[in-house]
Amino acid sequence: MTEEQAKELLQKYLDQQASPEEQNKVESWYAALHQENVELAADRKAAIGEQMFVHLKGAMHQKPKHYKVFKLPSLVRTAAAILIIITAGFGIWKLSAPVNPSANQLTVITGSAERKRITLSDGSVVLLGPSAKLSYPKVFASDNRQIALKEGEAFFDIAHQEKRPFTVHTTSGVDIKVLGTSFRVKSYQASKHIEVAVLTGKVAVSNKGGNLGTLIKDEFLTYDKNEGRAAIHKARALAFVELAFDGATLEQVIDKLQYVYSIKISLSDSTLSKLKSTATFSSRQSPEEILDIICSLHHLKFNGSKNHKTFNIYK
Numbered sequence: 001m002t003e004e005q006a007k008e009l010l011q012k013y014l015d016q017q018a019s020p021e022e023q024n025k026v027e028s029w030y031a032a033l034h035q036e037n038v039e040l041a042a043d044r045k046a047a048i049g050e051q052m053f054v055h056l057k058g059a060m061h062q063k064p065k066h067y068k069v070f071k072l073p074s075l076v077r078t079a080a081a082i083l084i085i086i087t088a089g090f091g092i093w094k095l096s097a098p099v100n101p102s103a104n105q106l107t108v109i110t111g112s113a114e115r116k117r118i119t120l121s122d123g124s125v126v127l128l129g130p131s132a133k134l135s136y137p138k139v140f141a142s143d144n145r146q147i148a149l150k151e152g153e154a155f156f157d158i159a160h161q162e163k164r165p166f167t168v169h170t171t172s173g174v175d176i177k178v179l180g181t182s183f184r185v186k187s188y189q190a191s192k193h194i195e196v197a198v199l200t201g202k203v204a205v206s207n208k209g210g211n212l213g214t215l216i217k218d219e220f221l222t223y224d225k226n227e228g229r230a231a232i233h234k235a236r237a238l239a240f241v242e243l244a245f246d247g248a249t250l251e252q253v254i255d256k257l258q259y260v261y262s263i264k265i266s267l268s269d270s271t272l273s274k275l276k277s278t279a280t281f282s283s284r285q286s287p288e289e290i291l292d293i294i295c296s297l298h299h300l301k302f303n304g305s306k307n308h309k310t311f312n313i314y315k
Helices: 003-014 020-032 042-061 069-088 250-261 270-274 287-297
Strands: 105-109 116-119 125-128 133-137 145-157 166-170 175-178 182-187 193-200 202-207 210-216 219-224 229-234 242-249 264-267 276-282 301-304 310-314
Touching: 003 020, 125 133, 166 182, 175 182, 193 202, 193 210, 193 250, 202 219, 210 219, 210 229, 242 250, 250 264, 250 270, 250 276, 250 287, 264 270, 276 287, 287 301, 287 310
Parallel strands: 145 166, 264 310
Antiparallel strands: 105 133, 116 125, 125 145, 133 145, 145 182, 166 175, 175 202, 182 193, 193 219, 202 210, 219 229, 242 276, 301 310
């Protein structure tokens, strides 16, 4: 129902021309005004209260024309109250449905043999497995990205945004926080375990008690909900992701590789950061192999530490 239609119905109610069904609808709106889930700021409530008093005072001093007197006081009170809510801001009060403070939230549920691909507002991708339930906002907040895996298994490929961390909440109170990476979460209410497996990058797993563990590529964590204990295991790669660069600067390439492989790459000359590359790789490849190709494209060299965790690119 639009704002105009609502006002027309209220006018019919005041003129006592509304049908019994329409009267019931208006009076149900009025009753709903006192529900606890109608949340208004204190200054807005005060303004509405003042306007309502003016409306009621004026209505009480009007001489009734040919109205039936027996219902006029409650009728005017009801319609005036709702009319003020409408004129104060129709966006605050939705007449066609109860107030929903989570209007920005979306929920996706998959069937027992169904899988779904969901692209979030930041470009991150979620592959939802069968019998799963995911809740997420249409648009993320400016300073964080938070979603909830309420049931089932999902694979997350998260867009890297350093200033907007990404958090996956589960019903058992275990949270997974990342900046930009790909990982899998398995969280069934019927199971006593939660599993988090990292394909690329790094994630931190925690609950109310604190940090349960930090995982890097090819590691997975199991959490016993009954015992409240977590264990980290090393595993062979569970899957591989594509690393595509289309005109990306060397700085962007390095940034991506650092998150995918949990390594550190430095440049001996900061001017090299603007060099551009177009190439496609796979996380199946080692960082040395990718760096070798990237450097050969720009006639550069690189060296690495013995533990293969730190690299330097130079001319």
